[in-house]
Amino acid sequence: MNDELKGEVTRGARALVVYPQMRGPRGERNDLDPEARLEEARGLALAIGLEVVEAVAIVIREARPGTLFGEGQIQNISTACTLNEAELIIVDGSLSAIQQRNLEEKLKRKVIDRTGLILEIFGERAATAEGRLQVELAHLDYQAGRLVRSWTHLERQRGGFGFLGGPGETQIEADRRMIRDRMAKIRRELEQVRRTRGLHRDRREKAPWPVVALVGYTNAGKSTLFNRLTGASVMAENLLFATLDPTMRAIRMPGLEKAILSDTVGFISDLPTELIAAFRATLEEVTAADVILHVRDIANPDTEAQKRQVLDVLADLGVIQPPLDDRKARQAPALDWSDDEPDDEPEPQVPIIEVWNKWDLLDPDQAHELREVSMHREGEVIVPVSALTGEGCDALLDIASRNLTRDSRIYSFVLPVADGQRFAFLHARGEVVSEEDAGEGEQGPQMRLEVRLSEREFGRFKAL
Structure with missing residues (x-):
């Protein structure tokens, strides 16, 4: 590999985003709209200070095991890189270690996939000791399968762009041993975190104050709503994954002296499995919630697809049940769907209130149409709000309080x-x-x- 690939890539680096749009034999597609996916990838790159010079979707009818893309498509990517002077290629999908290495050799540029990019963002944003441990565990888990081309010296303390640069190791067995040992140490430390969090939860049970958890797609406005409801000053910016470490504050609600409001990490489509596993301790706060507020960016044209992604993650965590049709097909380790369990008798679920946020961004016609839609959603509790202006927040607290006290x-x-x-x-x-x-x-x-x-x-x- 040439010297160009060995140098560090820093903030401001020029990046080309490529979204591999996988097509089935009949052309079916169940993912986000390509334009929405490209816009999201731009946001991910921006969140880590990269400059996206171009973003393109490439239709793939048959994935190549060695490179994912066909030879002609690789040549087109190379040409686009040359024309735009891109020094980094972001593949907005999942790459195997071999595919990543082969693409770098053919394109003569650094290549990272969606998982690597999200891990980079998490690594830069984690502010607490727990968050840093979770991110490092996810990094090492991801890295363990990629020792065909290590990203960075494993002895060095990570300081930002571990995946985007670094010279790389050659002693693969030593690397694997170091990774295994470090992962075991981190898991022990995180287990202690889980125990401590469990003690805190037990204390809250004895207190006892109900817990209301905010969940939602990244950049849906959870932290802005959290600040509005609690008067806190949690980081709330127009950036993907502005919040990583969970924050909890006490709030007053109608009919309750106190409740605990918890702000959590945002979900995203194709959230890396390494991150779901590493952040399970954090997400346990969601599983222990008495009410979940699912915050949606209702002004986003892809809001329905984002909703499905969030519900998929909640089902994987065991917080809710997947749809009946998906129960056998879905892999949900937190759940135990035995064959003799009656399909028509769902387990009790945590109440979920849909919070249609960013209502202030809708024009009057859109707002009227969505109000009509919300009135005909049977079995769903929907509250339109604007976390920015405060519109609807009092009604949200009132409805949440009624859910908390509905068995009273x-x-x-x-x-x-x-x-x-x-x-x-x-x-x-x-x-x-x-x-x-x-x-x-x-x-x-x-x-x-x-x-x-x-x-x-x-x-x-x-x-x-």
């Missing part, structure tokens, strides 16, 4: 005034509807309270 009922209690512990519990965990003097009792003055409590809270009250 009003109980009547007569308590001694001196029973401060139980008074505090009812005021903190329930909605006190009325409170009045109940006269004298065996333990002195008493109060009668009418309190709305969930079954879980009523059970905890009885245990006091």
Whole structure:
């Protein structure tokens, strides 16, 4: 490989984006629209400071095992690189190690695939020790199968563009051993993180405050909505994967003294499996949520395809069930779909509220049409909001609160005034509807309270 491929690629590097549009024997296509996919790839490149000089979709009817693309297509890519002076080629799809190496040899330029690019973004954005561990584990998992052409010295602490540059190792067996040892160490550290997170969750259960998790496609506006609802100042920019590390804040909701709102990493189509595995500890916050707010960029023309991608990831995590038709075909390790399980008896699911964000970007006709659509979506809870202006946020909190308290009922209690512990519990965990003097009792003055409590809270009250 020539010296050009051995140099570092830094911010501002000129990149050509190629989207391999796979076609089936009948030309069927179930992925995002090619233009939307190219626009998303531009956003990914921008998120890591690359300059996209051109983005093209190339139809592939039969993938070549050695190069993915045909010889004529490779020549067209090379010509486009020469004309645009591109020094990096981003293939917006998955490449095997052999395909990547062969393309680099033929094109005389660095080549990275979608997984490598997303891992780069995660590596640059992770801010906490946990986030950095998760990213490094995903990097090493990805790297382990690519020692035919290592990306960087494994002894060196990663500092940004580990996939985009670096001289590479030659001692493959030593590399593999180093990778295995490091991955084992990271997994042990992440297991400790999981245990700590579990303890925190147990504490919240005892508190107990319900957890509301924000999920959604990357750049849907989750962090902006999080800031609007909590008054926090989490990084919220028009960038893909602006948020990586989970953030949790307490918020007040109608009928509840407190709830915990959790902002999570954004999902994306073809999210690398290495990342899903590495970030499972973080995403466990979603699986433990009492209500999920699925934030959608309703102004995005590809919003329906983005919704499907998010629901696919949630199904893989075991948060929701996949559609009945997909249960046998889908590989979902977090779920156990046994053959004798009745198909018409779905397991209880976490309530999901669809938050149609960026409503302020719609013109009046679009807004009217979407309101009509939302009114005819049976079985779905939809709330139009603008996280930027605050429109609809009060209604969202009200609906979320009703979902959190939907199994609640009003109980009547007569308590001694001196029973401060139980008074505090009812005021903190329930909605006190009325409170009045109940006269004298065996333990002195008493109060009668009418309190709305969930079954879980009523059970905890009885245990006091």
